[in-house]
Amino acid sequence: MTFRQNGQLDTSGVSGGGGGRRRGVAIGGGVGGIAIVLIALFLGVDPSQLGLTEGGTTDQGATTESAQQIQQHIDQCDLQQANADTTCRIVATTESLEDVWTAQLPQQVGVDWIQPHTNIFTGGIDTGCGAATSAVGPFYCPADNEVYLDPSFFDDVLVQQLGGSGDGASQMYVVAHEFGHHLQTMLGDIQRSQQDPAGPSSGAVRVELQADCYAGLWAHFATGTPAPGGELPLLESLTERDVDGIIQTAEAIGDDHIQRTGGARVDPSSWTHGSSEMRRQWFLTGYREGSVQACDTFSARL
Ligand SMILES: [Zn+2]
Incomplete structure (x- = not known):
């Protein structure tokens, strides 16, 4: 993957360590319940084992300095750095996602895209879904409509523990997957996860596969959608090798693979x-078809 070098990068949609988040979101009750389930979804782990406490707070004293450092890092990101550096790549990916969804969503669904805010953090962060640690992996919180990512996840967990790809495109797929959850929240599909939370053809699995499909849809359009005010897309290239890396990652975060890697028996x-096979397949469906309709995992036979 390559971002073009001669364009502007707007970093305003991304904050370091949760700075700039909208405060005052109600936590608790049904909303909190949904959110806590969703937080754990990326890796399919039990939130009770992750130090997650609904409505709790993180140790602000311990995270403030690094939050400032992350913010400084974000502020000086440009497209050249987005080709080399994970934090800047996340920033540029959110802008590419905004370009694609702003163009495609009204055209395909008749709905205007609302860009979610993205937070890059280390250690732990207080969110509209409660306090979370990096151990949950990247997540989307439907209570505050924000995306949360700790860049260390990519090397420490995705590559080293799960055998995913370390390529930039694979990181972009993860960001695009979380944005897929935002679209599901906009369209009212996200609650289907909690209504039917586990099993190989459950609502939860269908929600996750649809987010993979939406990530594929983004990849389909990313190199062909001009950035605002110009004729050139932000993302210059996404090669077959990049797509192979994305598929490697999609397979690495499949439930069967995670269970096997953790030494457990595969329990659908x-x-x-x-x-792994389902995640690979649904990413590719979105990538090949480029259609929201094709991502209807709720009607599909799984
Ligand atoms: Zn997910």
Whole structure:
């Protein structure tokens, strides 16, 4: 993947360590319940094992300095750095996602895209879904409509623990997947996850596979959608090799692979995200078709 070098990068949609988040979101009750489930979805782990406390707070004293450092890092990102550096790549990816969804969503669904805010943090962060640590992996919080990512996830967990790809495109797929959850929240599909939370053809799995499909849809259009005020797309290239890296990652975060890697037996009744094969397949469906309609995992036979 390559971002073009001679364009502007707007970093205003991304904050370091949760700075700039909208405060005052109600936590608790049904909303909190949904959110806590969703927080754990990326890796399919049990939130009770992750130090997640609904409505709790993180240790602000310990995270403030690094939040400032992350913010400084974000502020000086440009497109050249987005080709080399994970934090800047996340920033540029959110802008590419905004370009694609701003163009495609009204055209395909008749709905205007609302860009979610993205937070880059280390250690832990207080969110509209409660306090979360990096151990949950990248997540989307439907209570505050924001995306949360700790860049260390990519090397420390995705590559080293799960055998995913370390390529930039694979990181972009993860960001695009979280944006897929935002679209599901906009369209009212996200609650289907909690209504039917586990099993190989559960609502939870269908929600996750649809987010993979939406990530594929972004990849389909990313190199062909001009950035605002210009004729050139932000993302110059996404090669077949990049797509191979994305597929490697989609397979690495399949429930069967995660269970096997953790030394457990493969138990489809506990799946929340879908198998490696399902995740690969649905990313590719979105990538090949470029259609929101084709991402209707709720009507599909799984
Ligand atoms: Zn997800």
